[in-house]
Amino acid sequence: MIRFGPWHRRPFATVIAALVAVGLVTAACSSSPAAAPSSPRSIVQLGDSVASGEGTLYGYTYDRTTQRWTGGNIDAVWPGPYPLCHDSPDAYGHVLAGQYHARFAQFACTGSTFANGITAPRTYAGTTYRPAQFGNLTTRTDINAAYDAARPDLVLVTLGADDVQFSPVVRACVINQLAHALFPANALQCTAANPGPTVQADALTKLPALIDNLKTLARWINQRGAADHHVPKVVFTSYFDPFPTGGTSCPDSALLAPAQVTYLSTLLQQLNVDIVRTITGLHLANVGVVGLASAFNGHRWCSTDPWDYGLSIISLSNPSSLLSQAPFHPTPRGQQQIATLLKPVVTRLFATG
Numbered sequence: 001m002i003r004f005g006p007w008h009r010r011p012f013a014t015v016i017a018a019l020v021a022v023g024l025v026t027a028a029c030s031s032s033p034a035a036a037p038s039s040p041r042s043i044v045q046l047g048d049s050v051a052s053g054e055g056t057l058y059g060y061t062y063d064r065t066t067q068r069w070t071g072g073n074i075d076a077v078w079p080g081p082y083p084l085c086h087d088s089p090d091a092y093g094h095v096l097a098g099q100y101h102a103r104f105a106q107f108a109c110t111g112s113t114f115a116n117g118i119t120a121p122r123t124y125a126g127t128t129y130r131p132a133q134f135g136n137l138t139t140r141t142d143i144n145a146a147y148d149a150a151r152p153d154l155v156l157v158t159l160g161a162d163d164v165q166f167s168p169v170v171r172a173c174v175i176n177q178l179a180h181a182l183f184p185a186n187a188l189q190c191t192a193a194n195p196g197p198t199v200q201a202d203a204l205t206k207l208p209a210l211i212d213n214l215k216t217l218a219r220w221i222n223q224r225g226a227a228d229h230h231v232p233k234v235v236f237t238s239y240f241d242p243f244p245t246g247g248t249s250c251p252d253s254a255l256l257a258p259a260q261v262t263y264l265s266t267l268l269q270q271l272n273v274d275i276v277r278t279i280t281g282l283h284l285a286n287v288g289v290v291g292l293a294s295a296f297n298g299h300r301w302c303s304t305d306p307w308d309y310g311l312s313i314i315s316l317s318n319p320s321s322l323l324s325q326a327p328f329h330p331t332p333r334g335q336q337q338i339a340t341l342l343k344p345v346v347t348r349l350f351a352t353g
Contacts, residue, residue, distance in 0.1 A: 252310025
C-alpha cells in the first residue's frame with residue numbers, strides 16, 4: 001500500500017493554495033530571460049557586392065568547350081526595395097539563413113565601402129542606391145532603424161574590396177595591358193616589378209584605413225547590441241581568389257598579362273591576410289572570421305567549372321557587356337560554397353554561448 005504521509009490529509013483549500021504557489025513559481029521561471037539560442041534566428045547581412053549577390057541574376061552560363069561565359073541579360077531585374085544594390089536570393093547570407101530557418105535582413109549593396117554604404121547612404125554619380133546599412137555611432141547619424149528592428153542574433157560582414165578600389169585597379173591593369181600590347185614602349189604595370197600609380201594610390205595606400213574601419217565596425221556592432229541587451233555573433237569574411245594558378249591562361253584571364261594575374265593574386269592575398277589578422281586580433285569571443293582565399297580552389301578561372309564570373313563576359317564586339325558587373329563575383333554555386341565555409345564558424349560561435 002502506498003502511503004502519502006500527512007500531506008494527503010491536509011484541508012483541500014490548503015492543497016489548492018500549494019498548487020497555486022507552484023504555478024506561480026513556474027510562471028516566474030518561464031518569464032525569466034530566454035536562454036541564448038543554439039543557432040541564429042535572425043541574420044543581418046552587411047557589406048559589398050559579394051554579400052549582395054552581384055552577378056548571379058544576369059543569367060550567364062559557362063561553356064566548357066570555349067571556356068567562355070555566354071548568354072546573360074544586362075537588363076536583368078533585381079529585387080527591391082533597393083534594386084540598384086543588386087541584391088540576389090542567391091547571396092550567401094540568404095543561403096545560410098535558409099539552412100537555419102532564420103529571418104534574414106539584407107542590407108548589403110554592390111560597391112559599398114565603409115564610408116559610402118555602411119556609415120552613410122550608398123551613392124554613385126549623384127544617385128542614392130540605399131540608406132546607410134548601419135550608420136555612424138560616433139556622430140549618431142544615418143542610423144539604420146531596420147537593423148535595430150531585425151534584432152540580429154548573427155551579423156555577416158563582407159567588406160574591403162571596394163575600400164581599396166579593387167575593381168578600378170583591375171580596370172586600370174586591363175587598360176595598361178592593352179596599351180602595352182599595342183605600343184610596347186608603354187611599360188607594363190600592375191606587376192611586382194612595376195605596380196604603377198593606380199595600385200599604389202588605391203590598393204596599397206588605402207589598406208591601413210580599411211583595417212581601422214573593420215575594427216570600428218566590429219566594436220560598433222557590439223556596442224549597439226549591448227545597448228539593446230542583445231549582443232549578436234558576428235562573422236567577417238575575407239575574399240576568394242579567382243585567378244588561375246601556374247600561369248594558366250584562358251579567355252577569363254586573357255585581358256591581363258600573366259605577370260599581372262600573378263601580381264593581382266598577390267595583392268588579394270595581402271588583403272585577405274590583413275582582414276583575417278585584424279578580426280582575429282580583436283580577441284572578441286562573439287566575433288569570428290572566415291578566410292576565403294582558397295574557397296574556390298579547383299573552381300577558379302580556367303577550370304572546367306569556375307565558381308566566379310570571369311573577364312570573358314566582356315567583349316569589345318558587344319558594347320553592352322562592358323556594363324556587366326558580374327566579373328570577379330561568385331556564381332550561385334560560389335555563393336553556396338561561401339555559406340558552406342561559414343557554417344562551421346557560426347556553429348562554433350553559438351555553441352560557446
